[in-house]
Amino acid sequence: MKKSNIILLFALFCITPIIAKAHVKWFTQKEPEKIPIEQILSIEFIVLSLLIALFLALLSQFIPQLMKIPGVATIDKKLDEYRKYSRLILQYGTAASFILQVVNGTMFAPEFTIHHGWQTVLMWAIIVLLLIPHHIATKIASVLMLGLFLYIWSYSGWFHMLDYGFYLAIIGVLLVGRTRWETAGFPFLYLGTGLSLCWVAVEKWVYPFMTIDIIHRHQVPTFGFPPELFIVLSAFIEFVVGYLLVVGILNRLLAVAVTILFVLTTMIFGYTEVVGHAMIHIVLLIFIIEGISFYHPPVKMHKTRLDQMIFVFLNFLFVLSTFLLIYYRFA
Template identity: 75%
Template sequence: MKKLVSLLLLLLAVLLPPMLTHAHVKWFAKVAPEKVSIEEILSPLFITISLLCAVLLAVLSQVMSKVMDIPLASRLDKKLDSFRKYSRHVLKYGTAVSFIFQVSYETMFAPEFTIHDTWQTVVMWIIIIFLLIPHHYATKIAALFMLGLFINVWSQAGWFHMLDYGFYLAIIGVLLVGRTKLETVGFPFLYLGTGLSLCWVAVEKWVYPMMTTDIIHHHNVPTFGFDPGIFVVLSAFIEFVVGYLLVVGILNRVLAVVVTILFILTTTIFGYTEVVGHAMIHIVLLIFIIEGISFYHPPIKIHKTRLDQMIFVSLNFLFVLSTFLLIYYRFA
């Protein structure tokens, strides 16, 4: 028990300061986005933290599995296993609740996409109603309406902008493949889509750091002694690492619980807009808490020895980080 509590406190102490800025910067920043030079992004601090993260992730890939050896964690793991049969219901009805929040705020998918036409409100309510009907055909109809509305928003906002919300495509995919032969690939796709979305959003903080520092100043976000510029870099790394952990399958239930708590804490600073914007992410994380990685064959398992796994995680992290940063900077 004491070991588990100590681990949770350690994770909170490490993650809490940066995660307090996890609210999407586009929702709250009052300054125009201003891209900094690539030389400024690739500072000695950035390179040093990148290498440290690669090493820490390599170690983490071996440590996190040991958490389940703790008796209390093992019992909790078995208890959560019994709720797996409700996972699809959580996603279905959780999505309906999230959309109710959004339509009450007169937005679609995110606080930045305002409802302008009556037909958009009608479609939002059609999605909600069909999601609330307890039949898988109704779920598929709702998913198709979601896809159509998402494409409409995509056509207006642009493909680059909508990559921030790519996890909605994963959610739509899970809802569509329910009760079909492809049902087993639904939740792994949700892991992948959510993880990549978090990684993509994190890069925004490096490319447009002034937007995040503006939020820090206007909302009095505590930096815990860090210079705002350093704080922005750290917050982006934490967000990117969490997304990466989802993709490679290291994020188990313990870390999912911690991340969920930290997302909830951001509502104390950003209020109802934060609730509307991240309600869907909370639902997804709740599913991860229930499911763990039972349904997901993580890429790390391709490698059998511990050394191979550690090398894979660290080098792959640096590759993914470089790829995301260069692609985002090129098209930003």
């Protein structure tokens, strides 16, 4: 492969998540317009799906080699020392994220505006309880968060709120602290965050015109690719990141990469991006610290390399198809 082509592919990988990680609904006024399923399942889409599935299958076998890179094992052990702070980071990080939101006049996400005084009071009550260093106060705060989330769910619809399913995982982690179910908390956080990223990625395939509007409005470079193909590629990147978090591949490396990419999106989309993704930054920080120390990845259920590769290949295609069909059916 020519050096210029390598540079182009690297630039594409770096820039496409700028669109992928930007929540479409926050930055466009264009009404969602669903395109025909035949248009989504283009030849490019099918070929990319197969190539990515094959790449992920091979990637699952190269992970042990990463630990042989000089300095990687040392960094890994150093990060292990901070695991004892993970729950505190989530607790106080959630409080900090909620402060940004309530000051901005929103709840959970920039699209959910505070309309009533009791909502502001409830947001501040959650913040204060999270700042109290006692697990009972944290549990009360998580129950209040769940109540507020379900209230928003009641008028926004379950389909819409699946974009923010990771909040249910956060609530779950805070709620089971200091209980016999505590060890199940962070694996649930991995699962909830990964599935949320996959779900949001599908939106860009089903409603591509909203993302095209963002590209034109913010003058995002497409590196010579047609906007339609660029959107397909960017959505695949986001979907793959979510999938890898779920199956437990490259968790720390992914968390670092996605954190950097979220910082880049802030340069384009500004303060709304900061408020909207502050909570995700906290979750990614926890992933950087924890790795998969507490998580038994599904890929590890299979012992031989060939079985693991087949599992990753077929499972990716199954998950991709399931998400796309469910989203398209109910969109």
